[in-house]
Amino acid sequence: MKNIVLFIVLVFNGLLSFAQDDENPVLWSHKANKISDTEYELVFTGKIHEGWHVYSQHTAEGGAFPSEFKYEGSGIAYELLGKTKESKTITEYSDIFEVDETFFKEKVVFTQRIRLLNPDVRQVDVNLWYQVCKEVCIPAEENFSFSLDGGAIITEDKVIDEKSEALSASLRLNLKNKELLRDVEIGTSESESGIWTIFGLGFLGGLIALLTPCVFPMIPLTVSFFTKQSQKKSKGVVNALLYGFFIILIYFLLSVPFHLFDSIDSQILNTIATNIWLNLFLFLVFVFFAFSFFGYYELTLPSSWANAMDSASNKVGGGLGIFFMAVTLAIVSFSCTGPILGGLLGSTTLAEGDVATNLSAGMLGFGMALALPFALFALFPAWLHSLPKSGGWMTTVKVVLGFLELALAFKFLSNADLVGNWGIFKREIFLSIWIVLFLLLTLYLFGIFRFPHDGPRQKLSPIRIGTGVVSVGFSLYLILGLFNASSLKLLSGFPPPDFYSVKSIESDCPLGIDCFKDFEEGLSHAKRVNKPILLDFTGWACVNCRRMEEKVWSEPNIYSVLKEDYVLISLYVDDRKELPVSEQFNFKFDSGRVKSIKTIGQKWGTFQTINFNAASQPYYVLMTSDLEVLNSAVQYTDKDTYRNWLQQGLRNFEQTRGAIAKVPQL
Structure with missing residues (x-):
């Protein structure tokens, strides 16, 4: 243990x-x-x-x-x-x-x-x-x-010289109505669904893991062991249910360490999602996982671990022995479940909300799906006869998972490219890679080519043909997205933003809206045109930022107001471009800690933390050019909440400025 x-x-x-x-x-x-x-x-x-x-x-x-x-x-x-x-x-x-x-x-x-x-x-x-x-x-x-x-x-x-003192002072804002920022408005429909989405992904991952050759053959063997080894049928059922409970518990416990990190770094979710080297590391890990599913090698934990757990289950017996049996299952099935759990971990770093809570929900879903058949077949042992036989179809499941792992791997490579501003994996290149991957998956499913661990060639099953049709359909959907970015709303936030393109574009701002990427420049413009400010804390690798832009900002009655009635200031907290030497400085926090500000992202991340006591993205603030906050802050939310929030901000601005123009009805 x-x-x-x-x-x-x-x-x-x-x-x-x-x-x-x-x-x-x-x-x-x-x-x-x-x-x-x-x-x-x-x-x-x-x-x-x-x-x-x-x-x-x-x-x-x-x-x-x-x-x-x-x-x-x-x-x-x-x-x-x-x-x-x-x-x-x-x-x-x-x-x-x-x-x-x-x-x-x-x-x-x-x-x-x-x-x-x-x-x-x-x-x-x-x-x-x-x-x-x-x-x-x-x-x-x-x-x-x-x-x-x-x-x-x-x-x-690190020295706090006059230059550092002056630049540090320029980061601090004397905000009015700052108390409005205490309540961050989040659309309940989105926030509540986020954790259930992760739970659903985990549950789906567990169901898929059941179909792999590492787990599927163990279902009838384990259930039969409990039902036949017990003197009473009821005792066997209880043991099988306890076995399923321990499976859920083990996978849930894997998420526990994440709950301990909030006290270490309040920006840990953003750091995970935007660290260039970590994203490159995850890219390599997922490629490694993918090729293990393709059959080129097998991932295994040390066999001594499984032997030790198996030996402990035989010696201890009772409930503790069943727990060790569940641990043994987790170890011996790692070659199939490990990459799926890795994909689940990757999904939580790209999802809305707290990474630890998301991961706990995902692991709970995964464990429940994995434990479900052991409980059901123990209750209804006659169902065991209806189970399909193990065979080559399980190899096909692993290969499909391998292609999905590869697709997710390129998302992490894209993150590194976006944050590093390398300009390599533009939107069209990213989509082209995905198109190639899913076309290759289609060819595999239709038997055009094979992998090393595939068995003898057999007649294609209806399920395999159906999956191939879905794969080619998804490829056509991606091809359509190459020419019309708005058609990829199902993948909103996952590919690079539409303005990160190989095409010649007029603006590098979301949806072509005029924006400022420096706070002082945007503030000066807002004073000249007498308009309120939409302060947008965002990130190049922020998936929820892209979802907001593509699903919410793109709504006609929201887009027109953002374009015509607000001055948009988008500050990228993960931008790794170095500031000019004259603008680099050391910032001293109230705690006495000194932080070197050398990149654009470090500047705006610190700016967000000290003025708005927030570290997550997206994070939206409405304010006047006189630094008066117009409404509560908003994060990832739905279009109705966002529309009402913008409308209330314009009304408050009208009252503040005594504007004559009528607030447009959204």
Whole structure:
């Protein structure tokens, strides 16, 4: 069981910590003490947030990872005098790893003496890799640079100079009626349906997993085991139901670590969806999953895990033994369920709402679908005779899933392209790749080509032919979308936006509406034309932003008002373009944390956080050019809610400005 827990924690922790880049539970400072003209003592001091701890360099093997220093140029520019020393540590036994762990709480101090080998050296660079833990563990990295100036080492901490103070002050708005922003208006129909959509996707994924060769053959075997091994039929039914319950519980527990991350980073959902390297990593992972479904290799967890769980179920017996049987099922079926769960994880990062809640709903749906046949066939064992026989059709199911995994993989590659502004995977190229994928799927379903693990060629079944027809129909639908962007409303928000095109377009704003991508420029224009402002916090890789633009903004009676009656300011919080050097600065939060503002996205993300106490996108605010808030903020919502919200904003603007023009009826 320990290995299962470790596997779950390491997979999810690694994924999320890779995306995290703004908050850190340890605040580091460093200085150098001059010992002589050639010797120095480097001091690294970490202030650890309450409840967290950092591991020692010498913590026991088999537990958490130790802290590691890398001294750039050591042995060439300078030499290390002894090992890196550390302050007082704490040693406690870990129930998870079953070893004595050594770590620091509240404060950690590392010291290292060096001797210069080259008197011309003017800089010493040190890299620290460490792990900081609370309920969860986060791998972290710090780079320290020391400049040698006249024989003294000067630290290069983030400085709040006059330039940074001035640019920081320009980010803060003196908003009027700010209390209106406390209530964020969200269309109930959309918000309530979001979690049910994820649950439905999870349930569908579980049903599909049942049809794979890793799971399907186990249904009659497991049900027969419970019904035949029990002295009473009722006892067998209870055991089978308990087995199904444990399956649901196991998959639900996989989502639990995600609920622990909100206290670490309030922008974690946006970070996951917009981090370039994480999206590239997910692209490779999904391609890897896809080719496993195509039969080129098989994904398996260590067989020792399954053997250990199976052995435990035989030794323990009773309810606990049944639990270990359920864990065994999860392990041995991983080669089929793993990629499906990966797809479910990918869907939650692209969906509206809290990632942890979404994932819990999806995992709950997946587990329920997977457990359902074990319960039903235990209650009605005669139904077992109606089950279709295992065969080549299950291989076909895996191949279809492989093509779906590939399609989703290119969504993550598109995200990286959008955020990085590479200009490679424009809308037409993305759609063309999908068209090719689904045409290849069609050819496979009609038996034109085969994969390595396909069995003997057989007559095409009606279901396979029907699926092929659906696939070719979807391909034609995508081809139509190449020439008419508005026809792809079923995929709204998934492909790149229509203005991200290989065609020559007049505007790079949504739907061709005139917009500003700098707040000050938009504010100045609003003052000149005496119009209210629609402040749109958005992102290149924000799926719900695209859905709002394509489903809500495109409505004629909403589009005309956005185009004619508002000044649209769209601020992209995930834009990775670097600001001009003259506009880069260090921003100091009220907590004392200092953040370097080097990219456009960092600027507008910080702007949203400090003025509107929000970190999600889309996020819409109506205001005047005098910074008076006109209505509550709105996020992802339905067209009726959005239309009424715009109308109320215009009415409030009319009252504020004493405008003569009548508010248009939407």
